[in-house]
Amino acid sequence: MHEDELPGPTDWGTTVGTGPWEGPWPDDPRYDPQLLAEGDRRNVVDRYRYWTVEAIVADLDRRRHPFHVAIENFGHDLNIGTVVRTANAFLAAEVHVVGRRRWNRRGAMVTDRYQHLRHHEDVGGLLAFAAEGGLAVVAVDNGPGAVPIETAALPERCVLLFGQEGPGLTAEARAGAAITVSIAQFGSTRSINAGVAAGIAMHGWVRQHADLGANR
Incomplete structure (x- = not known):
């Protein structure tokens, strides 16, 4: 096989x-x-x-988009595999794992073989990478002061940064972001699954910047 x-x-x-x-x-x-x-x-x-x-x-x-995806992994988040699989579908430049290097690859469904991955020991390492590459850090978090992603103009060259299920982004990550965007919710739950949130945000970038004629 x-x-x-x-x-x-x-x-x-x-x-x-x-x-x-x-x-x-x-x-x-x-x-x-x-x-x-x-x-x-x-x-x-x-x-x-x-x-x-x-x-x-x-x-x-040859065709990768200029957006990156990053997720904090300080508590060994199980959503990273889903994020990687979705990043592959939307052709992200790279997926960055911040914190713990190890993560459950089962949810990636082997797409991690085709998706570039990069590890950072801490948020500071990610922010330095973004600054060096001229990438705006866009935090995705439903906190005070966040701009609705449904109306926000997402930078073309950016890092979409996500926190863990439950606690969300760390204070250092929020402080280092150029902008924080939220995802509109209408039900009783305080937050949505991090893997789902990442998919919504990536699709939001695609709607604004991708050449839809190049699909497949």
Whole structure:
């Protein structure tokens, strides 16, 4: 089995991916001989079927968006895998994990192989990285003084920064942000899942800045 393969049928009874390549093999270094021979069961879009991981990453790197995503991990947050998977879907430049280096990769569904990841020991390290790269830090937190993300103009080159489930962002992270945006909520809960919040914020950036004609 290829290391990225997702074995077995899906919940609706169809097989994931494609079988072995039929006919003469393509003369293209992007293709993986093992996948051509055995089939490609990975969770990738059709344009990347049978490609090596390295070839896929190289092609994604040509098109990555100039926004980054960061999440504080001081309490070993379980949402990071979801954030990574969503960042891959929206083609973020990098995902930054602040605090603990280790995180549960199960939720990433192998997308961490295709998404650039960077670790920072603390918030200060992330803020220094952002300053050096000319990236505005946008804190996403439903605290006092936050601007509704639904009406905010998000910087094109930015780091979308998220806190942990429950406590939210640390005081240092809020203080270091150029702007803090909130997500409109209408129910009884104080906060929404950090992975969900990250997806909403990334999609907000996409709506403002992405070339929708380049989708897929």
